[in-house]
Amino acid sequence: MKARVIDRADVLKIVDLLRERGYEVAAPFTGRGRDTFFEPVTDENRAKIELHLPNPYYPPKRYVLPPIERLLKVRSGNGELRIEPTCEEPKRAIFGIRSCDVAGIYHLDRFYLGRDYRDPYYEKRRRNLFLVNVVCTDPVRDLGDECFCVCADTGPAARDHFDLQLMDLGDEFLAAAGSPAGEQLFAEPIFKTGTPAHIERRRAILTDVRGRFKTNTSWFSATVRYITRSEVLEKTWEEIGRRCLECGGCTYVCPACTCFTVSDRETGPGEVERVRIWDSCALSGFTRMAGGFNPRRAVHDRRNRRFFRKLAHYFIQRELSMACMGCGRCTAVCHGDVGMASVVEMMRRETAVTEQHEPAAR
Amino acid sequence: MNPQPAENIYLPKTAVLDRVADDIAAVKTFFWHFEDAGEQARFKRFQPGQFAQVSLFGVGEFPASLPPSPTEGETFFTIREVGSCSAAMHRLRPGDRFGVRGPYGRGFPMDEYRDKNLVFVAGGIGLIPLRSCIVYAVQHRDHYRQIQVYYGARTPKELMYAADLREWQRTSGVECHLTVDRAGDGWAGHVGVVGSLFKRPGVRVPVEDTIAFVCGPPVMFRFVIRDLKALGFQDRHIVSTLERYMKCGVGKCGHCCIGMAYVCVDGPVFTYEQIHRLGEDI
Numbered sequence: 001m002k003a004r005v006i007d008r009a010d011v012l013k014i015v016d017l018l019r020e021r022g023y024e025v026a027a028p029f030t031g032r033g034r035d036t037f038f039e040p041v042t043d044e045n046r047a048k049i050e051l052h053l054p055n056p057y058y059p060p061k062r063y064v065l066p067p068i069e070r071l072l073k074v075r076s077g078n079g080e081l082r083i084e085p086t087c088e089e090p091k092r093a094i095f096g097i098r099s100c101d102v103a104g105i106y107h108l109d110r111f112y113l114g115r116d117y118r119d120p121y122y123e124k125r126r127r128n129l130f131l132v133n134v135v136c137t138d139p140v141r142d143l144g145d146e147c148f149c150v151c152a153d154t155g156p157a158a159r160d161h162f163d164l165q166l167m168d169l170g171d172e173f174l175a176a177a178g179s180p181a182g183e184q185l186f187a188e189p190i191f192k193t194g195t196p197a198h199i200e201r202r203r204a205i206l207t208d209v210r211g212r213f214k215t216n217t218s219w220f221s222a223t224v225r226y227i228t229r230s231e232v233l234e235k236t237w238e239e240i241g242r243r244c245l246e247c248g249g250c251t252y253v254c255p256a257c258t259c260f261t262v263s264d265r266e267t268g269p270g271e272v273e274r275v276r277i278w279d280s281c282a283l284s285g286f287t288r289m290a291g292g293f294n295p296r297r298a299v300h301d302r303r304n305r306r307f308f309r310k311l312a313h314y315f316i317q318r319e320l321s322m323a324c325m326g327c328g329r330c331t332a333v334c335h336g337d338v339g340m341a342s343v344v345e346m347m348r349r350e351t352a353v354t355e356q357h358e359p360a361a362r
Numbered sequence: 363m364n365p366q367p368a369e370n371i372y373l374p375k376t377a378v379l380d381r382v383a384d385d386i387a388a389v390k391t392f393f394w395h396f397e398d399a400g401e402q403a404r405f406k407r408f409q410p411g412q413f414a415q416v417s418l419f420g421v422g423e424f425p426a427s428l429p430p431s432p433t434e435g436e437t438f439f440t441i442r443e444v445g446s447c448s449a450a451m452h453r454l455r456p457g458d459r460f461g462v463r464g465p466y467g468r469g470f471p472m473d474e475y476r477d478k479n480l481v482f483v484a485g486g487i488g489l490i491p492l493r494s495c496i497v498y499a500v501q502h503r504d505h506y507r508q509i510q511v512y513y514g515a516r517t518p519k520e521l522m523y524a525a526d527l528r529e530w531q532r533t534s535g536v537e538c539h540l541t542v543d544r545a546g547d548g549w550a551g552h553v554g555v556v557g558s559l560f561k562r563p564g565v566r567v568p569v570e571d572t573i574a575f576v577c578g579p580p581v582m583f584r585f586v587i588r589d590l591k592a593l594g595f596q597d598r599h600i601v602s603t604l605e606r607y608m609k610c611g612v613g614k615c616g617h618c619c620i621g622m623a624y625v626c627v628d629g630p631v632f633t634y635e636q637i638h639r640l641g642e643d644i
Binding site (some may be wrong): 296 | 612
């Protein structure tokens with residue numbers, strides 16, 4: 001992977017370069033308190049872009065999978081029916097996307113563009129998406145109490161699937177190219193060649209940051225095994241079900257959740273649009289069929305479903321990653337403390353107790 | 363990333379309603395064709411057991427079984443009025459246009475079942491998804507050994523596809539046994555649940571080299587499975603088609619995902635062995 005060095009004062013010039021090349025650039029900003037968000041960069045707000053800030057709860061996933069997206073426009077009249085797909089193909093860059101969310105988008109790629117059918121709406125939004133990953137290095141600003149990418153192996157520094165990765169070394173940033181498009185930027189004079197000392201510095205910072213995560217015992221491997229083998233105890237699922245308030249928050253903040261519902265709405269006389277909307281497996285109506293039969297009624301069945309879908313070995317193999325990126329958002333928004341990190345720990349502990357691995361003493 | 367624009371998997375094609383035929387109460391059969399002849403020819407290559415997504419624009423889209431056999435001339439859906447989409451479907455008049463996309467899912471591998479006995483067990487509107495493979499099997503009965511149909515409904519008036527049932531009863535090489543939960547309307551046939559037909563005098567359900575197709579309401583399904591297993595059927599020789607809430611039909615929306623399967627792409631046809639492993643109510 002090719003890398004260059006860039007002065008701290010020049011880092012936001014990358015945003016300018018991308019805008020000059022015709023990209024609509026989204027970047028992170030801070031609001032009041034913990035509130036942070038991605039927004040399109042304009043001449044007015046460009047100076048307020050934050051390089052270090054708590055990761056926005058609303059994941060940048062929405063740039064490839066909008067919460068509401070129009071699929072079709074349908075006009076009817078005179079016995080005719082005109083069905084017109086409405087794909088958008090923006091040229092967009094996300095500046096300051098965190099490593100966990102880079103992994104999230106790669107996961108979505110595997111899901112929406114893999115297997116038998118490719119999703120054309122996702123594909124068009126993804127085709128011209130340029131990702132500028134900023135590595136979380138500031139233990140106070142970047143790392144939240146809930147962050148646990150070290151457990152999910154997605155961070156703090158993404159290894160691939162970005163176009164450009166920036167890492168704060170103090171007075172300078174190290175820029176690594178993850179794609180030919182990213183490497184092309186290195187022709188710009190703001191990028192300078194580095195020295196082995198820069199790489200050494202990078203290594204030292206990452207080692208330090210890795211040690212500063214507060215959530216660091218959410219060990220997935222045991223839980224993946226228990227879930228895959230259906231060894232998780234029924235009482236554990238029931239406890240998770242009892243704690244779940246069925247708000248659906250975990251799914252709406254998740255960078256790897258993919259489910260959607262489809263709805264038609266009238267937009268004028270004889271004119272209808274069909275949209276898809278993020279949906280949540282936490283909600284009881286998710287599996288309810290016409291006529292009222294619901295094969296998945298109990299809350300704990302639905303929780304079981306979510307964690308199985310995210311962690312079972314079968315799906316990991318199919319999508320080349322777990323459907324958890326360790327961003328910790330679900331932990332942050334969950335009122336019942338059944339976010340991913342807690343659930344992974346809970347399953348590991350409660351299931352391990354019943355294991356008969358100890359040799360008999362007599 | 364693939365530079366070729368993918369075919370739009372969510373784009374329904376315009377279908378024209380030709381005629382509507384009443385079946386039992388609240389159930390109608392809708393005969394239709396695609397406006398585009400090429401699309402019609404492509405669609406007609408579906409397998410028994412596959413399904414399609416039907417669009418009533420402004421109301422929504424729903425998955426519907428394909429009751430015709432691909433060997434039949436016409437394409438049609440048989441729909442019971444239960445929700446908003448099916449109600450809108452029931453309001454359509456001949457000449458009206460709606461949307462269809464598909465066919466989707468894995469159907470019954472009818473070629474794999476060659477030289478086997480086929481036993482079809484259906485309850486109520488469970489005959490709709492099974493009709494396709496029954497018609498297919500009856501038309502190709504030299505490919506199979508015994509073909510038996512066991513069909514039950516609550517009352518004689520609720521026995522679906524009356525003309526087909528009569529034809530199957532008349533066809534040599536095909537056995538078609540009917541039953542109702544409650545007699546009446548001059549019903550002279552058997553009374554009892556569909557599984558009770560297996561024990562009728564003169565009935566012999568083949569078990570060796572046999573595939574049993576089961577479709578019907580959840581309670582009926584459970585009891586028929588028990589009866590078939592008592593006869594000696596292996597789980598992997600019992601097949602069914604699952605119904606789930608679906609929004610896309612192509613493995614993306616997530617609503618029909620149970621266990622390791624997306625019903626829309628990995629099913630809807632599953633063996634009972636697979637269904638059992640998925641671990642959810644039928």
